[in-house]
Amino acid sequence: MSLENYGEDMSPGKRDIMEATHSAVKKHGYGDLTIQDIADEFDRSKSLLYYHYDGRDDLLVDFLEYILGGFLANLPEEGTAPREELNDLIDLLLPTTVDEEPYRLMLAMFELRMNAPHDQAVREQYLEVEEELRTILEGILRRGIKANEFIDVDVQVEAEALLSLLVGTxxxxxxxxxxxxxxxTLKAAIDAHIDRISTAST
Structure with missing residues (x-):
């Protein structure tokens, strides 16, 4: 996921911290990550990290918001054929293979997600992302039904099913x-589900 030009509305110091954390997470993952690892990627004083944050977990809540915001900013834009737009979204969420560093970042985000039952701030951020994805899926389905690419389904129910498939996969x-x-093979299973609501498959 590219974060280029994202976070320009943040203060320079805060954005530098987020970029340093981004680099550190890609190198070390979530479980073994320390403030020192982040400081090693940071051009400024380590004391600035503690000026903004009480510790690693406090910093990572902000980092999660930064990464998820960047993810939402990079979602495919409306304009292509609905089925193609849906395929683009699936490819973004589920790349067929992943290089090691992006995988570490994806895994760190997943590990942070596991904190959601115990951390309201984390939970709220993931709820926001899921609501945005649900809205996008509903829009794709509505446009697809109108364009006769999808059969007439209950858009809300089908969007919820697709969201669960994507998150679970x-x-x-x-x-x-x-x-x-x-x-x-996992993506083929999702494609098979989409084929069942596609007019081209009826």
């Missing part, structure tokens, strides 16, 4: 597959 990708291991 991403979790499987991060827990039982190696970064360079293809998840083509």
């Amino acid at each position: 991403r979790a499987r990708r991060l827990t039982v597959y190696d970064p360079d291991q293809s998840i083509e």
Whole structure:
């Protein structure tokens, strides 16, 4: 995921901290990450980290917001054919293979997600992302029905089903597959589900 030009509305010091954290997470992952790892990627004084944050976990809540905001900013824009737009969204969420560093970042975000039942701030951020994805999926389905690319389905129910498929498959990708291991069969299963609501398949 590219974060180029994202976060320009942040103060320079805060954005530098986020970029340093981004680099550190890609190198070290979430579990072993320390403030010192972040400081090693930071051009300014380590004391500035503690000026803004009480510790690693406090910093990572802000980092999660930064990464999820960047993710939302990079979602495919409306304009292509609905089925193609849906395929683009699936490819963004579920790349067939992943290099090691992006995989570490994806895994760190997944590990942070596991904190959501115990951290309201984390939970709220993931709820916001899921609501945005649900809205996007509903829009794709509505446009697809209007364009006769999808059969007439209950848009809200189908969007919820697709969201659960995407989130669940991403979790499987991060827990039982190696970064360079293809998840083509998992994506084929999602495609088969979409084929069942596609007019081209009826």
